[in-house]
Amino acid sequence: MNRKSFLPHIALAAVLILVAAFAGQVRKWQQEWATVRLMPGASKKQDVRDHQEILRDERSLRADVLVKFRSGTSQQTIDEITGRFQDELEDGIESVPGLWAIHDLNDASAEAVVAEYRALPEVEYAEPNFEISLDHESGGPKHLHPIDPRFGDQWGLENEGQGGGKSGADIRAMQAWATTTGSHDVVIAVLDSGVAYDHEDLVNNMWHRPASVQPYQDRDFGVVEDELGYNAINNSGDPFDDNGHGTHCAGIIGAEGGNNIGITGVNWRVRIMPLKFMNAGGFGTTKDAIEAINYVIDRRKAGVNVRVISASWGSTLRSRALDDVIQKTHAAGILFVAAAGNATTDNDKRPHYPASFDNVISVAALDRNDRLAPFSNYGAQSVQIAAPGKEILSTWLGNDYEEHSGTSMATPVVAGVAGLVLSASPDLSVADLRAVLLKSVDKVPALAGKVSTSGRINAARAVGSNKM
Amino acid sequence: MALTKEQAVATARKDLAQRLGVNEAAISDSTEDAEFPDMALGAGLPEEMSGQMITPGWRIRLQANGKSFEYRANKNQIRLCNYNGQNHRL
Numbered sequence: 001m002n003r004k005s006f007l008p009h010i011a012l013a014a015v016l017i018l019v020a021a022f023a024g025q026v027r028k029w030q031q032e033w034a035t036v037r038l039m040p041g042a043s044k045k046q047d048v049r050d051h052q053e054i055l056r057d058e059r060s061l062r063a064d065v066l067v068k069f070r071s072g073t074s075q076q077t078i079d080e081i082t083g084r085f086q087d088e089l090e091d092g093i094e095s096v097p098g099l100w101a102i103h104d105l106n107d108a109s110a111e112a113v114v115a116e117y118r119a120l121p122e123v124e125y126a127e128p129n130f131e132i133s134l135d136h137e138s139g140g141p142k143h144l145h146p147i148d149p150r151f152g153d154q155w156g157l158e159n160e161g162q163g164g165g166k167s168g169a170d171i172r173a174m175q176a177w178a179t180t181t182g183s184h185d186v187v188i189a190v191l192d193s194g195v196a197y198d199h200e201d202l203v204n205n206m207w208h209r210p211a212s213v214q215p216y217q218d219r220d221f222g223v224v225e226d227e228l229g230y231n232a233i234n235n236s237g238d239p240f241d242d243n244g245h246g247t248h249c250a251g252i253i254g255a256e257g258g259n260n261i262g263i264t265g266v267n268w269r270v271r272i273m274p275l276k277f278m279n280a281g282g283f284g285t286t287k288d289a290i291e292a293i294n295y296v297i298d299r300r301k302a303g304v305n306v307r308v309i310s311a312s313w314g315s316t317l318r319s320r321a322l323d324d325v326i327q328k329t330h331a332a333g334i335l336f337v338a339a340a341g342n343a344t345t346d347n348d349k350r351p352h353y354p355a356s357f358d359n360v361i362s363v364a365a366l367d368r369n370d371r372l373a374p375f376s377n378y379g380a381q382s383v384q385i386a387a388p389g390k391e392i393l394s395t396w397l398g399n400d401y402e403e404h405s406g407t408s409m410a411t412p413v414v415a416g417v418a419g420l421v422l423s424a425s426p427d428l429s430v431a432d433l434r435a436v437l438l439k440s441v442d443k444v445p446a447l448a449g450k451v452s453t454s455g456r457i458n459a460a461r462a463v464g465s466n467k468m
Numbered sequence: 469m470a471l472t473k474e475q476a477v478a479t480a481r482k483d484l485a486q487r488l489g490v491n492e493a494a495i496s497d498s499t500e501d502a503e504f505p506d507m508a509l510g511a512g513l514p515e516e517m518s519g520q521m522i523t524p525g526w527r528i529r530l531q532a533n534g535k536s537f538e539y540r541a542n543k544n545q546i547r548l549c550n551y552n553g554q555n556h557r558l
Contacts, residue, residue: 193519243544245507245519281544282507283518313517339520342505375505375522406506406521 065113068124069098077122085116098124111260118204125184125269127258143174144181146257146264150401154263155368156388156413163391165368169456171387171413172442173266176420176459181257182267183423187306188253188415189296189334191289192246192313194239194276197228199247199395201255201262207271213302216295226299229274232291233284239276244397246274248404249312251395252412253419262401263393266416266459267423273299273306278313286319293325300332307422307433310415311338312408314352323357330359333430337361337415339407340377347379356382361434364451365389365410371446376407378450384438386447387413387457417459424463436462473499473526476541480528483539483548483558488532495532502527502540509540511547511555 069078082089082102090101104113110128117126128147145151155162159170187207197206209215209227216226221235229239241247250272257268275292278284293309300306309329329336340362341352347362355362355377362383365373367390372378376389389410396402414437421436422428428436440462441455448454471479477499485492504510504525508518525542538549546558 243507243519245521248521278507278517278519282521282523283512283516285515286517287515289517312521313519315512315517317514342520342522343510344505404521406519408520411520 064104064110065102065117065126065128067100067102067117067126069100069122070124071098073098073122081117081120081122085113087113114259128260142178144177145174146177146268147260148255148257148262148264149260150263150393153393153403156392157264157266159368163368166370169366169368169370169388171266171417171456172458172460173264176417176463177257177268179460179463180420180424182254182265182269182420183426184269184271185305185426186267186308186419186422187271187273187304188267188308188310188419189273189275189306190246190250190253190412191275191277191292191296191309191311192241192249193243193278193280193282193284194231194241194246195229195250195272195274196241196244196247196395196397197239197274199251200399201259201395202247202250202272204256204259205254205265205267205270205272207273207304209299210304213299213304216298218291226295229276230292230295231276232288232295233276233279235291239274241274241276241397242280243278243282244402245278245282245312245408246276247396248392248394248402249310249408249412250274251401252392252409253310253416255395262395266413267419270416270419270423273304284313286315286322289313290319290321290325293322293329296334297325297328297332300334305426306334307430308335308337308415308418310412311336311354312406312411314339314341314355316341316343316350316352318351318353322354326354326357327359330430335361335415335418335430335433337363337411337418339411340364340379340383342375342406342408343377344375345377347377347382351382352377359434361385361414361437363387363389363407363411363414364447365405365407366444366446366456367391370444370456372450373405373407375405376410379452380449381452383451385414385441385453385455385457386410386444386451389413414457417457417462420459421462470543471541471546472543473541476526476539476546477528479546479558480530480539480541480548483546484530484532484537487551490532495530497528497530499526499528501525504540504542509542509545509547511540511549513555513557 088103090103157173161167216224226237231239254267254270255265257264277288277292338355364386365376373390387410390405392409440458506518528539548556
């Protein structure tokens with residue numbers, strides 16, 4: 001290097017050093033800002049704390065995972081487990097015995113840490129530490145944003161105008177989740193073509209008959225080993241789905257939330273009881289539907305906390321026997337939610353069953369612009385409520401996901417919100433549950449004169465309005 | 469095994485020929501992709517309940533003896549609509 005080129009090189013080096021130093025400072029500022037956002041005392045967050053119940057202690061926001069140890073697990077065992085994983089007990093959540101915020105010291109991903117804990121018999125559940133953030137636009141309600149990668153495609157849960165939709169035309173799921181994400185104590189029966197109960201986004205939310213409940217005994221067909229649910233077509237205990245429709249409905253109700261897989265169900269946690277009465281073609285007989293409903297009532301009487309039946313099917317032919325058994329579900333404290341139908345017709349004039357029976361919530365479908373879906377049935381008196389039902393992404397056979405449309409898809413949204421409500425208020429009667437759901441709605445102009453409530457279900461209002 | 473459109477058309481032609489007692493060669497057909505309102509392809513039977521999901525398939529229009537007949541099919545099934553006042557599942 002000659003003397004003439006030396007000085008410019010020195011100057012260039014100095015500039016690079018200054019740029020690097022400035023970039024380092026920016027990163028530091030970013031880290032400090034990120035910390036401030038999570039710390040108590042940040043004014044917006046404090047405002048929210050002042051008027052809302054806190055789902056999790058703020059200290060838990062800095063932890064990596066939340067782990068609930070089973071009742072009876074000693075502190076010594078908990079310490080041994082976390083020590084073995086080289087983790088740190090960040091904080092015990094006093095209001096929920098056994099629940100700990102745990103900090104991973106190995107920089108493993110939250111999902112990996114969750115998987116470690118879930119594999120332990122001492123652990124009831126483990127989940128990543130979800131981000132709780134403010135609605136920055138409005139300074140409004142707190143919400144919970146799931147990490148599931150395809151959540152952004154679920155316009156019915158959070159409509160930000162994706163796909164040409166109308167921002168806000170959704171069920172306010174994220175705001176509801178700030179209050180409850182569901183409970184494994186609530187069982188929702190999916191009365192359908194069965195469910196692919198091994199789907200990776202459903203498997204942790206499937207119902208299994210508790211050991212304390214005896215196997216199902218049909219008076220005529222004998223004992224059914226119903227560990228996984230019930231198949232009314234062949235009177236067996238294997239309700240595996242060979243069509244996909246039931247799996248789609250199940251995912252809408254309860255695809256596991258926050259597992260960093262696929263989609264998010266209306267309930268992040270729930271127990272889905274799969275029932276099969278429709279075949280691979282997606283149709284079944286009235287008699288098999290009745291058999292399956294009879295099964296649900298029996299399980300309820302046997303002590304299973306099954307509180308909702310989601311029925312995404314129907315016909316225009318009225319069956320008195322089907323009506324009779326559905327009225328028995330109501331008497332047993334089970335809410336029956338059914339699809340209004342897809343014939344673009346007025347159910348007040350041409351009823352669609354079982355949606356048009358008494359004590360059933362009949363559900364119409366909305367598109368992503370808050371319009372009644374072009375196929376949806378309606379009825380100013382006989383259809384009660386509407387929910388997203390067009391271009392709905394959910395679970396499908398083969399660990400897959402598909403988008404489908406129909407009042408079939410709107411129905412499990414309402415059934416799912418019923419599950420959320422019950423997770424917060426487990427003792428609600430079926431009549432009160434129905435009233436909570438119907439009073440929760442956001443009035444939608446397109447539904448005036450089309451459904452009796454003139455509204456779209458609002459999950460946030462439903463879970464907050466249950467002290468009626 | 470899932471039905472193809474060609475298989476569905478062939479099955480529909482054969483069915484109609486048997487019902488009418490005519491030679492298949494005397495039947496003309498046209499087929500279009502369609503979306504049906506439910507999983508019974510909008511042609512449910514009296515005892516049936518069907519999933520209320522919009523279902524893609526094929527509308528197969530056959531003509532024979534100067535009359536039109538409509539079959540509906542998808543990968544799972546074939547149905548004859550409103551034949552002598554009733555729907556039929558093949």
